[in-house]
Amino acid sequence: MTFELQVLTASSPFYVGPCESLVVPTTDGDYGVLAGHSNVICALIPGTMHFFTPDKTLHVAAIAAGIMKVEGGRVMILVDSAIRPEDIDEERNRRQKDAAREEMLQKKSIEEYHAAQARLARALARLNVKHKYGK
Numbered sequence: 001m002t003f004e005l006q007v008l009t010a011s012s013p014f015y016v017g018p019c020e021s022l023v024v025p026t027t028d029g030d031y032g033v034l035a036g037h038s039n040v041i042c043a044l045i046p047g048t049m050h051f052f053t054p055d056k057t058l059h060v061a062a063i064a065a066g067i068m069k070v071e072g073g074r075v076m077i078l079v080d081s082a083i084r085p086e087d088i089d090e091e092r093n094r095r096q097k098d099a100a101r102e103e104m105l106q107k108k109s110i111e112e113y114h115a116a117q118a119r120l121a122r123a124l125a126r127l128n129v130k131h132k133y134g135k
Contacts (some may be wrong), residue, residue, distance in 0.1 A: 001035035062129035085132035
């Protein structure tokens, strides 16, 4: 059994099509969705998204924060970014990780601290996906 999956980023659709199973990172841990799942809305955090298409192909992406809505047998994911392992620039994300850590150590406002925390989480998620699934 399959369901319709839409993964939309701030700049373009990442994936639109049939899906057999989906796992996304949430504030409560990894969350799985199969066909027939009950309606739900949940917050997504930076991490690894996995999904299988009907041809049994595993698709993996590093995603940024966003939301997921499951309703009526369809799943919509709205995230700031989603990137495949082969498209991740490891050196760039290492620099972003180091810069975010440095910003967190400086005495700045709470807003700037949280923004640096978000950049650090996004960079770490991308590096994790690159190391586990990159080619």
